[in-house]
Amino acid sequence: MRAYKAKAVERISLPDREARDRHLREAGYNVFNLDADAVFVDLLTDSGTGTMSDEQWAALMRGDEAYAGSESFRRLESAVADVMGFERIVPAHQGRGAENVLYGTIISEGDYVPNNTHFDTTRAHVVNSGGEPVDCPVESEAGDPFQGNLDVAAVRDLADEVGAERIPAVVVTITNNSMAGQPVSVENVRAARDVADELDARLVVDACRFAENAYFVRQREPEFEGESVADVAREQLSYADAVVMSGKKDGLANVGGFVGVREDDDELYERTRQRGILYEGFTTYGGMAGRDLEAMAVGLREAVEEAYVESRVEQVAELGELLQEVGVPIRTPTGGHAVYVDAEEFLPSIPRERFPGQALVCELYREGGVRGVELGEFAFPGESRPQLVRLCLPRRTYFRDHLEHVAETFADVAERRGEVSGLEVIDEPEMAELRHFSAELRPVE
Numbered sequence: 001m002r003a004y005k006a007k008a009v010e011r012i013s014l015p016d017r018e019a020r021d022r023h024l025r026e027a028g029y030n031v032f033n034l035d036a037d038a039v040f041v042d043l044l045t046d047s048g049t050g051t052m053s054d055e056q057w058a059a060l061m062r063g064d065e066a067y068a069g070s071e072s073f074r075r076l077e078s079a080v081a082d083v084m085g086f087e088r089i090v091p092a093h094q095g096r097g098a099e100n101v102l103y104g105t106i107i108s109e110g111d112y113v114p115n116n117t118h119f120d121t122t123r124a125h126v127v128n129s130g131g132e133p134v135d136c137p138v139e140s141e142a143g144d145p146f147q148g149n150l151d152v153a154a155v156r157d158l159a160d161e162v163g164a165e166r167i168p169a170v171v172v173t174i175t176n177n178s179m180a181g182q183p184v185s186v187e188n189v190r191a192a193r194d195v196a197d198e199l200d201a202r203l204v205v206d207a208c209r210f211a212e213n214a215y216f217v218r219q220r221e222p223e224f225e226g227e228s229v230a231d232v233a234r235e236q237l238s239y240a241d242a243v244v245m246s247g248k249k250d251g252l253a254n255v256g257g258f259v260g261v262r263e264d265d266d267e268l269y270e271r272t273r274q275r276g277i278l279y280e281g282f283t284t285y286g287g288m289a290g291r292d293l294e295a296m297a298v299g300l301r302e303a304v305e306e307a308y309v310e311s312r313v314e315q316v317a318e319l320g321e322l323l324q325e326v327g328v329p330i331r332t333p334t335g336g337h338a339v340y341v342d343a344e345e346f347l348p349s350i351p352r353e354r355f356p357g358q359a360l361v362c363e364l365y366r367e368g369g370v371r372g373v374e375l376g377e378f379a380f381p382g383e384s385r386p387q388l389v390r391l392c393l394p395r396r397t398y399f400r401d402h403l404e405h406v407a408e409t410f411a412d413v414a415e416r417r418g419e420v421s422g423l424e425v426i427d428e429p430e431m432a433e434l435r436h437f438s439a440e441l442r443p444v445e
């Protein structure tokens with residue numbers, strides 16, 4: 001049962017079929033180019049797209065917009081200390097700003113950074129700081145409880161190969177966004193702590209979805225059965241030397257982020273603060289308005305409330321079940337923020353080089369005004385990875401009938417899957433890594 005009722009609503013509408021065809025054509029068969037008001041159910045991302053609570057809206061009015069020493073900053077600081085256990089923070093405009101502040105401080109030219117899996121902005125900031133990002137995901141099978149874990153042995157192998165002195169930090173991303181939002185166990189973070197100590201490296205947790213992760217830990221790791229999500233979250237984060245956080249995820253806010261630093265790490269605190277001033281803003285606002293600091297302070301506390309996090313993670317599972325009922329092949333178990341559909345299995349007649357994932361994304365829009373995102377050959381050209389479509393649920397935003405509409409849309413596409421054509425790219429930007437944001441395509445027979 002959803003632990004919310006609506007207090008403010010936003011009108012959405014489904015354009016007619018002819019308009020959807022036209023929008024799709026005008027967008028160059030790339031849903032990033034669609035106007036949001038032409039989208040009915042928007043599952044593009046869960047980043048900053050969620051619904052704030054009445055308490056958060058009320059807190060906005062309290063926003064202290066002082067340039068220095070804002071009271072709102074103090075309230076955010078104490079929320080982070082209470083919920084995540086980090087006494088000091090360096091605020092940033094969003095997660096990648098925090099990444100720039102932290103990774104730009106601790107990484108030097110020629111360093112290596114192991115991570116269970118680098119999220120794309122994390123990878124870019126490691127590279128931008130002169131480092132070499134190394135993904136170390138555990139090998140896992142469908143059904144394993146913690147498919148997001150870090151392969152700690154692979155980190156030791158990396159250290160043997162390149163030398164421990166070239167590894168300034170071991171990073172654990174919870175949940176593992178690039179690995180279908182799969183969770184990481186507390187035991188795995190403890191093992192990561194041990195290996196970081198052996199290498200004399202810092203342990204950094206990318207904590208964007210720390211509350212969703214804690215919910216899975218409580219459910220799947222026997223040691224934590226019966227504990228509160230808030231306690232599990234604090235326990236899991238207690239092993240880290242620093243955290244990077246995007247307030248747009250489990251901060252339940254529309255913007256914002258921060259680096260969390262330990263009270264006794266004066267050196268890291270001072271250096272990240274200086275870099276924060278250069279790139280983000282003075283140390284008591286960091287690119288956020290005072291009201292944004294307030295919204296995140298309240299949001300962080302709400303993120304570990306049982307009723308919230310349960311309805312959040314279970315809604316993702318619910319979408320997964322509705323899709324399975326109509327025969328859609330999805331990755332299981334579902335992760336914390338999104339359902340991943342296997343597009344090659346769903347549209348078997350479209351070869352990889354004709355972008356089955358992107359073709360499915362286009363059909364979902366054409367059929368039902370549903371917007372998902374391709375994570376396959378179109379987004380990651382030339383990489384041999386599965387052709388997936390991600391359906392990401394914004395927090396506290398959609399109701400069951402929206403999810404049913406998504407499942408019906410899939411069923412309708414399935415009925416005419418033989419007619420769905422593949423696509424070719426006709427215009428793309430120079431940077432291949434960013435092509436899925438702006439490239440244009442056209443259907444091919």
Ligand SMILES: *Cc1c(COP(=O)(O)O)cnc(C)c1O
Nearest residue numbers: 094095096119121177208246248
């Ligand atoms: C979203 C995200 C980031 C970056 O945060 P932004 O607020 O989008 O800049 C970093 N790491 C992970 C795991 C994320 O999901």
